[in-house]
Amino acid sequence: MFKVHAIPPDRLPDLLRVMPKAELHIHIEGSLEPELIFALAQRNGVNLPYADVQALRSAYAFSNLQSFLDLYYAGASVLLHEQDFYDMAWAYFLKAKADHVVRAELFFDPQTHTSRGVPMASVIEGLSRACRDAQTQLNISADLILCFLRHLSEEDALATLEAALPWRAHFIGVGLDSSEVGHPPEKFNRVFAQARELDLHVVAHAGEEGPPAYIWSALNNLRVERIDHGVQAIHDAALMAHLAKTQIPLTVCPLSNLKLCVFKDLTEHNLGQMLDAGLCITLNSDDPAYFGGYLNDNYVQTFAALHLNAQQAYKLAANSIEASFADEAKKHQWMHELKLTFQGFAEQD
Ligand code: ADE
Numbered sequence: 001m002f003k004v005h006a007i008p009p010d011r012l013p014d015l016l017r018v019m020p021k022a023e024l025h026i027h028i029e030g031s032l033e034p035e036l037i038f039a040l041a042q043r044n045g046v047n048l049p050y051a052d053v054q055a056l057r058s059a060y061a062f063s064n065l066q067s068f069l070d071l072y073y074a075g076a077s078v079l080l081h082e083q084d085f086y087d088m089a090w091a092y093f094l095k096a097k098a099d100h101v102v103r104a105e106l107f108f109d110p111q112t113h114t115s116r117g118v119p120m121a122s123v124i125e126g127l128s129r130a131c132r133d134a135q136t137q138l139n140i141s142a143d144l145i146l147c148f149l150r151h152l153s154e155e156d157a158l159a160t161l162e163a164a165l166p167w168r169a170h171f172i173g174v175g176l177d178s179s180e181v182g183h184p185p186e187k188f189n190r191v192f193a194q195a196r197e198l199d200l201h202v203v204a205h206a207g208e209e210g211p212p213a214y215i216w217s218a219l220n221n222l223r224v225e226r227i228d229h230g231v232q233a234i235h236d237a238a239l240m241a242h243l244a245k246t247q248i249p250l251t252v253c254p255l256s257n258l259k260l261c262v263f264k265d266l267t268e269h270n271l272g273q274m275l276d277a278g279l280c281i282t283l284n285s286d287d288p289a290y291f292g293g294y295l296n297d298n299y300v301q302t303f304a305a306l307h308l309n310a311q312q313a314y315k316l317a318a319n320s321i322e323a324s325f326a327d328e329a330k331k332h333q334w335m336h337e338l339k340l341t342f343q344g345f346a347e348q349d
C-alpha cells in the first residue's frame, strides 16, 4: 500500500490532475461554452441578445442561483438538433478526458428543450450517441441522468418522464434541479416514486441554497441515493450525523458555490469540515462553462484554498468512484488505477 505521507506537498497539484476520478454532478447544458453558443446560434439561425463571445462572457457575474439560471436557459436556446446535443456533450468529454475523468454521469434538462418544440428524440439520441463515442473513442464510461425542473409542476415532470420512456434504456436515473427555494423535494413525491418503480437511480439537488429540511425531504420522501450539493447540511447537527452514518454521498461543487455566492470566498467553503465530519463527499464542476472551471480546476483551487492534503485527495477520488452508478467490476478497476497513481507519486524510502 502507498504511503500518502511520502507524497511531497509540491507534487499534489500534479497528482490531483492525473488521478483517475468520476464526475457525478455536471449539467451538460452548463458545459456550453460561449464560443459554442455563438457557433450553434449561427448554424441554426438563432438571434442572441449579445454582440459577441466577449459580451456574453462578461455577463457571467451572478448574485445567486436564479441570476445564473436565467442566463443558462437563454444559452441553451441555441440547441435545436440532434447534432447540437452531440457536439455539446462531445466538447465536454474532450475536457473530461484532459482531466483524467474515467466516469461521467451527465445531467440533462429535457423540459428546457421540449418546451421550445425540440423533440425528445433529438435531445436523448444526440447525448446518448456522444456517451457511446466517449466510451469507444476516449475510454470514458458515461451515462445520462434526466433532471426535472423543480420550478415547473409535478404534472409537467410526470409528462416528461412518460415522454422519455421510449428511450428508457438511454438514461440510468432521474434528478431534480433548477430554482430550489420555494420548490421543496416533496413537491415531486409521485414522479420520484414512479422513477423508482422503473428501477431508475434517484438523486436530487438539495441544500444548495435551500434549508437542511430540503435535504431531509429528499432523503425521506424522494429516497434519493445521492444529494447534489448538500452544503447547507452543516447547519443541522442531526443531519450531519445521519449523513455520516448512512454515507449517502454528497456531490459538492465548490467553484459553483463561489460563483453563486453560497460562500463569499473559497477559503470559507465547508468541504473540508464535511470531510472531517466523515461525510461521503465528492467534488464536481456543476456548470463549468459558467463557473470558470472544469473538474481539475475545482480540485486544484479547492485544495489550495482549504490546504487539503494527499490523504483527502485519495478520499475524494475514491468516493467519486464508489458513489458512481457504474458496475462493480469497473469501480474495482478504477480503484486499482487510483492506487497505482498514488504509488507512483510516493517517494521511495
Ligand atoms: N441547473 C444547472 N445548474 C444548477 C444548479 N447549480 N442548481 C440548480 N439547478 C441547476
Ligand code: ZN
Binding pocket: 025, 027, 177, 205, 228, 286
Ligand atoms: Zn447542479
